[in-house]
Amino acid sequence: MKPLCLALLSITLGAHAETVAIVGADAWTNAADAPVKNATIVVADGRIASVGAGAPAPPGARVVQAAGKIVTPGLDAAATQIGLVELASAADTDDRAISSGILGAAFDVSLGVDANSLTIQQARAAGVARALVFPGAAGNGIFAGQGARLYLAGRSNIVSQARVALFVTAGGGAAHAAGGSRAAVWGLLRNALEEARQARTGLSPFKPRDQVQNHLELEALKAVLERHVPLAVFANREADIRQAIAIAQDFNVSMVIVGGAEAWRAADGLAAHHVAVIVDPLDELPVNFDSIGARRDNAALLARAGVTFSFLVSGQGIYLSYDVGPALREGAGIAVANGLSYADALRAITQSAGRIWGEPASSKYAMLVPGAPADLVLWDGDPLEPSSAPALVMLGGKEISLQTRQTLLRDRYRPARAPPAPAAR
Amino acid sequence: MMIAAMAWSTVCTAGPPEAAHKHPGASRSREPMTDKRPTLEQPKSQYQPLPRVDTLLTGATLLDGVGGRADDVDVLMRNGVIVAVGRHLQRDGVSVIDARGRWVTPGIIDIHTHYGTYLLPQTAAESTVSDVLENSDPNVADTWIENAVRPTDPAFSRALAGGVTTLQILPGSSALFGGRSVIVKPVPAVTVDQMRFPDAPQGLKMACGANPADSFGGRGRFPNSRQGEIAGVRAAFIEAQRYQDEWDEYLQGHEHKPPHRNLKMDTLVRVLKGEMPVHLHCYRADDISTWMATLAEFGVHIAAVHHATEGYKIAGRLAQGQVCAAVWPDWWGFKREAEDGIPENAAFIDAAGGCAILHSDIPLLGSLLNIEAAKAAAAGRRAGLSIPPERAIRWITSNPAHALSLDSKIGRIAEGMNADIVLWSGDPFSVYSAADLVFIDGAIAFDRHHARTSDFELGRPQKQANP
Numbered sequence A: 001m002k003p004l005c006l007a008l009l010s011i012t013l014g015a016h017a018e019t020v021a022i023v024g025a026d027a028w029t030n031a032a033d034a035p036v037k038n039a040t041i042v043v044a045d046g047r048i049a050s051v052g053a054g055a056p057a058p059p060g061a062r063v064v065q066a067a068g069k070i071v072t073p074g075l076d077a078a079a080t081q082i083g084l085v086e087l088a089s090a091a092d093t094d095d096r097a098i099s100s101g102i103l104g105a106a107f108d109v110s111l112g113v114d115a116n117s118l119t120i121q122q123a124r125a126a127g128v129a130r131a132l133v134f135p136g137a138a139g140n141g142i143f144a145g146q147g148a149r150l151y152l153a154g155r156s157n158i159v160s161q162a163r164v165a166l167f168v169t170a171g172g173g174a175a176h177a178a179g180g181s182r183a184a185v186w187g188l189l190r191n192a193l194e195e196a197r198q199a200r201t202g203l204s205p206f207k208p209r210d211q212v213q214n215h216l217e218l219e220a221l222k223a224v225l226e227r228h229v230p231l232a233v234f235a236n237r238e239a240d241i242r243q244a245i246a247i248a249q250d251f252n253v254s255m256v257i258v259g260g261a262e263a264w265r266a267a268d269g270l271a272a273h274h275v276a277v278i279v280d281p282l283d284e285l286p287v288n289f290d291s292i293g294a295r296r297d298n299a300a301l302l303a304r305a306g307v308t309f310s311f312l313v314s315g316q317g318i319y320l321s322y323d324v325g326p327a328l329r330e331g332a333g334i335a336v337a338n339g340l341s342y343a344d345a346l347r348a349i350t351q352s353a354g355r356i357w358g359e360p361a362s363s364k365y366a367m368l369v370p371g372a373p374a375d376l377v378l379w380d381g382d383p384l385e386p387s388s389a390p391a392l393v394m395l396g397g398k399e400i401s402l403q404t405r406q407t408l409l410r411d412r413y414r415p416a417r418a419p420p421a422p423a424a425r
Numbered sequence B: 001m002m003i004a005a006m007a008w009s010t011v012c013t014a015g016p017p018e019a020a021h022k023h024p025g026a027s028r029s030r031e032p033m034t035d036k037r038p039t040l041e042q043p044k045s046q047y048q049p050l051p052r053v054d055t056l057l058t059g060a061t062l063l064d065g066v067g068g069r070a071d072d073v074d075v076l077m078r079n080g081v082i083v084a085v086g087r088h089l090q091r092d093g094v095s096v097i098d099a100r101g102r103w104v105t106p107g108i109i110d111i112h113t114h115y116g117t118y119l120l121p122q123t124a125a126e127s128t129v130s131d132v133l134e135n136s137d138p139n140v141a142d143t144w145i146e147n148a149v150r151p152t153d154p155a156f157s158r159a160l161a162g163g164v165t166t167l168q169i170l171p172g173s174s175a176l177f178g179g180r181s182v183i184v185k186p187v188p189a190v191t192v193d194q195m196r197f198p199d200a201p202q203g204l205k206m207a208c209g210a211n212p213a214d215s216f217g218g219r220g221r222f223p224n225s226r227q228g229e230i231a232g233v234r235a236a237f238i239e240a241q242r243y244q245d246e247w248d249e250y251l252q253g254h255e256h257k258p259p260h261r262n263l264k265m266d267t268l269v270r271v272l273k274g275e276m277p278v279h280l281h282c283y284r285a286d287d288i289s290t291w292m293a294t295l296a297e298f299g300v301h302i303a304a305v306h307h308a309t310e311g312y313k314i315a316g317r318l319a320q321g322q323v324c325a326a327v328w329p330d331w332w333g334f335k336r337e338a339e340d341g342i343p344e345n346a347a348f349i350d351a352a353g354g355c356a357i358l359h360s361d362i363p364l365l366g367s368l369l370n371i372e373a374a375k376a377a378a379a380g381r382r383a384g385l386s387i388p389p390e391r392a393i394r395w396i397t398s399n400p401a402h403a404l405s406l407d408s409k410i411g412r413i414a415e416g417m418n419a420d421i422v423l424w425s426g427d428p429f430s431v432y433s434a435a436d437l438v439f440i441d442g443a444i445a446f447d448r449h450h451a452r453t454s455d456f457e458l459g460r461p462q463k464q465a466n467p
Helices: A002-016 A118-125 A172-178 A184-203 A216-223 A238-251 A262-272 A298-304 A326-339 A342-351 A352-356 A403-413 B154-161 B211-219 B227-250 B263-272 B286-295 B311-320 B347-349 B369-382 B389-396 B399-404
Strands: A020-029 A036-044 A045-055 A062-065 A070-073 A076-082 A128-133 A143-149 A159-167 A231-235 A255-259 A275-279 A309-311 A376-379 A390-395 B056-065 B067-078 B081-086 B095-098 B102-105 B108-113 B164-169 B175-179 B182-184 B204-209 B278-282 B300-306 B322-325 B356-358 B421-424 B435-440 B443-445
Touching: A020 A376, A020 B263, A036 B435, A062 A231, A070 A342, A076 A309, A076 A342, A118 A128, A118 A326, A118 A390, A118 A403, A128 A159, A128 A326, A128 A352, A128 B322, A143 A216, A159 A172, A159 A184, A159 A216, A184 A238, A231 A238, A231 B389, A238 A255, A238 A262, A238 B435, A262 A298, A275 A298, A275 A352, A298 A309, A298 A342, A309 A326, A309 A342, A309 A352, A326 A342, A326 B369, A342 A352, B056 B389, B056 B421, B102 B108, B108 B154, B108 B300, B108 B369, B108 B399, B154 B164, B154 B347, B154 B435, B154 B443, B164 B175, B164 B435, B204 B399, B211 B227, B227 B263, B278 B286, B286 B300, B286 B311, B286 B322, B311 B322, B322 B347, B322 B399, B347 B356, B347 B369, B347 B389, B356 B369, B356 B389, B356 B399, B369 B389, B389 B399
Parallel strands: A020 A062, A020 A070, A076 A128, A159 A231, A231 A255, A255 A275, A275 A309, B056 B095, B056 B102, B108 B164, B204 B278, B278 B300, B300 B322, B322 B356
Antiparallel strands: A020 A036, A036 A045, A070 A376, A128 A143, A143 A159, A376 A390, B056 B067, B067 B081, B102 B421, B164 B182, B175 B204, B421 B435, B435 B443
16 A cells, blocks of 8 residues: 555645646737747746747646647636625625625725635636625725735635725715715715825824724725725716726826726726726626716727726626626627727736736736746637637646536536437427 | 626416407407407507518528528528528529628527616616516516517617517516516517517516515515415416306306406416416426426416526426426526526537527627527537537527417528528627628618617717717
């Protein structure tokens, strides 16, 4: 028995240091607007060792044949709620938002992330390497709380950075919690930032009882004022987007618009003031009066205007937690069908989110270049076609199991026999 | 952000076309005996085909909707009907459209929408009071959804742009008996009668599981459990049987005084007679099985079970019972009864010889049904099934036509069928393709380069080009 155990042990240890060569792929590296054709991607020690056209696989490397198939960096979902909810209809499994209490801007959604959630398991197997999770609209104020970044290479600990943005809910849907008018959102937000500014000076003219913000919230707002984290504003109407831009200017804070159905109409201001937007490429219906200007070439128009953007795909809320990976790719495909370049669309779902949420511009994050973390997906077809799926997912240089509870259900109930011909009617 | 839409379900049934076109109440009295039956007749369609010319599509890749595929094929439409499908058809005197490099399919049929009642844009007002369903009673079989439909809903025009040529509007899913459905064509209209599919039968929406129990139980009313729902369904049909007997007695002259009219029972009697198809909102395999058995006690057949996220677990039973299943490709988890949804659902139902259908339920998906089918087919292929495009297209054409009892008119490209046709820019299952032209009864109802704006969107500054 002993030799066998040792053999298994060595295999296990070997797996960590395994060198893998993916051969013959079209590698979209995010370093250029075209893929490296017939690329050999070598992964060693958790990182990309090399990407070379037609290069030989290193001796001893495990070779993955990928002739003609596309390899991209892992997906990065710019705004999701994976890990925060199991069953959306059951409050005790749903930690997306608060509806009462004193936390407000201090609500830190990272503390509710469940790495064992099926939504995480599914996203990981779907090629999602990273994601931002955001708090949903609170029932009792303008602040939803603070979002967190996830890196799904981990098993038990997937929160890579907590408190990466402070979310504010604006627009018609937020009017009630703000006191009855969307105008109140902006008054309350400006006051909150002003209170935080005064608190930082230590010479606040406000007595604590006069302040709207408690000390917990002032701490969260301080990070915004010091530009450590952006203010992320849910807004769709052009007028609301322009109000947000004005606040970014007046308080010199970093700003991200989430939703942005009418962002194309404010593209000038967004570009001029470096306000990034996370849009839903499937938006085209006037689902509410804030989104009358929704259109599917929103992203293409933003790209043309030089606005930094990424994608979320809501699917009326469902795709924020379930099917995040395929939905994100479908959104990117729809954006391409409506005028966005393929390279820009791929960037929007692999790299842009990290840039928007604070990955340093100098890092090799979400790139297939030597030294970059080996977070990549080999696709069985065009990744922007919703009918495609991952053939191999690698996070931190390790191959990820594609097995999920759903694939086990599939296997349990898989039909035993070949399908009959369509019945004539 | 989740809205009530996820909780919707529909139960509709389509029966044989109704012969009579009297106004509601017209059969009430002083009519021949045979016209005294307890029923209201649905209004006659006021639909008029859009202006049209005889048209020949040439050189297309054709998916015929019933499993066939042909390349380099011509399709001739004359007087709103498909009159020829083949190679090198005579082109004299007809408008010729070069379809080389493009794909042609039957018009898409969406068996499950709430258009015109889940009215876009939605406002805060609709969160408490909505026309999606009259939910004041678990049995609102006396309601007709067509009474609430507003044709200016932009969802109609978006669906048309996505290739939809026929759709069913269903009541919502919080009632056991949700009321009668209506089948329409997404053409410009001011009244629902102008959209109404001629001679298409109304269906009855029913709903199982969490929604009725939550909705009524949550208000301290009946039913508040699954078993209560079954008891409610049985009680209603037992009453309907008695009501039917009373009318039969009267019509046969055994009774002189007609029974007191009951509009809920009128609807259920039509279901008992097999004249009105049942569309059942239901997710779980155990629920679907229980409801099939319960309705069978009364000889009632379910035309389609809607949502059916666990349809794959009882695919054989659905096929055997000839119950269609209208599903999404990928929704799961958003509620307890949807926890076991898998993307292979439609493919597994299809593989068992069943009638798989992709439906939208929400307006967003109504313009993406080709992509929904693409996802569902791809999942099946990865599971080892052979599902070429000509097979998958059935899920959004001939299968829903069958479930709506309209398969003699639509859902298939063949001689004699209504000329409801989509000309796609490419493979309809690619995200990069779009519907270039959509024909309804041989008329161009949608042209990608000259799309018509809905009344709601007309003149809105937000829609106009960047200032």
